[in-house]
Each structure stands twice: as structure tokens, then as C-alpha cells.
Amino acid sequence: MSTIIQKLREYLDKAEAEQLSQLDRLVASTGLPVVRDQKTGALIWVDVRELRLRFQLSVNRISKFIEGLSQERLYYTVCKRCGSVYFPPQADCPKCKASDMEWREASREGELITWTVINVKPASFAHNRDYVVGIVRMPEGFNVTAWVDADPRTLKPGMKMRLVVGKRAGEGYLTYWFRPA
Numbered sequence: 001m002s003t004i005i006q007k008l009r010e011y012l013d014k015a016e017a018e019q020l021s022q023l024d025r026l027v028a029s030t031g032l033p034v035v036r037d038q039k040t041g042a043l044i045w046v047d048v049r050e051l052r053l054r055f056q057l058s059v060n061r062i063s064k065f066i067e068g069l070s071q072e073r074l075y076y077t078v079c080k081r082c083g084s085v086y087f088p089p090q091a092d093c094p095k096c097k098a099s100d101m102e103w104r105e106a107s108r109e110g111e112l113i114t115w116t117v118i119n120v121k122p123a124s125f126a127h128n129r130d131y132v133v134g135i136v137r138m139p140e141g142f143n144v145t146a147w148v149d150a151d152p153r154t155l156k157p158g159m160k161m162r163l164v165v166g167k168r169a170g171e172g173y174l175t176y177w178f179r180p181a
């Protein structure tokens with residue numbers, strides 16, 4: 001069985017191969033990698049050199065959050081100086097500039113505020129079926145934006161939602177999402 005990284009690469013390579021062969025034909029016929037935007041008609045240079053980019057983000061200062069996921073727990077931070085609450089957790093308080101945070105474990109239930117169904121997906125999520133993203137208000141006073149594992153027709157504002165931490169099918173790494181409680 002191929003991994004998610006292999007599957008994603010195959011999907012993106014296939015989509016890109018078609019674009020690149022169009023670009024090849026264009027360069028051969030006009031001598032320039034210049035196309036017209038389909039909507040506006042504006043001229044666009046499509047660089048033939050490929051830039052590969054994989055994001056790397058430091059999680060060193062929120063290592064408690066990473067450890068929490070591996071124990072299937074979700075942690076947030078509270079500023080010890082001004083009491084502001086942060087999720088996703090922050091190591092520095094943007095409000096009072098202090099860097100003295102207390103780590104606390106989030107409870108497992110919240111209330112659904114709103115949600116949307118994602119039909120047009122970013123390329124890196126294109127292998128997924130349409131999915132629901134919701135905002136859930138947690139009793140500790142912060143909101144969590146995450147996928148909602150439910151039929152969107154059954155959702156209602158104020159519904160109790162259960163937080164799940166685990167490996168989501170499709171990615172295979174630890175993350176968090178909600179389902180109706």
C-alpha cells in the first residue's frame with residue numbers, strides 16, 4: 001500500500017504533467033512561455049523552471065502540544081501574566097508580550113458555532129472527498145477550527161461536538177477533529 005506522501009506526489013505529478021505538456025507546445029509554437037489568463041486575458045509568463053517547496057515550521061517551543069498529540073490529548077496555553085487563552089497554543093503572548101505560559105489540557109466537548117463544506121480543495125487535499133470544516137467553542141473560552149466528521153445535513157448551531165485526537169484516514173498522522181457527541 002502506498003503512503004499518503006506517495007499518493008499525493010502521484011496525484012500532483014499527473015496534474016502537472018498535463019500543464020507542462022501544454023507549456024511545451026506553447027514554447028514550440030510561439031517561442032515564449034507566455035499565456036493569456038482565461039478570465040482577464042492578461043498576459044502571464046509561466047516560468048519553465050520548477051521551484052519545489054516543502055514547508056518546515058519550528059514546533060520546538062510548542063513541544064508540549066506535539067507530545068500531547070502522541071498521547072491523544074490536545075493542549076492549549078494560558079498566559080500567566082494576563083490570563084489570555086490560546087489555541088492553537090502560543091509560546092509568547094501577543095497581548096502583553098510575556099513568554100510565561102501555562103499548558104493545560106483541553107476538555108473533550110464543545111459547541112458547534114458554524115461550519116462549511118469544502119468542495120474546491122487545495123491541491124494537497126485533492127485526494128480527499130468533500131469535507132466539513134467547523135468552528136467549535138470550547139468551555140475553556142477558545143475556538144477550535146477543525147474537520148467535522150459528520151454528514152453536514154445533520155449539523156446544527158449549538159450542537160455538542162466531541163473532540164477526537166488520532167490518526168485520520170487519508171493522512172495517517174496524528175491530528176484532531178470533531179464528531180457529533
Ligand SMILES: [Zn+2]
Binds near residue numbers: 093094096098
Ligand atoms: Zn499575556
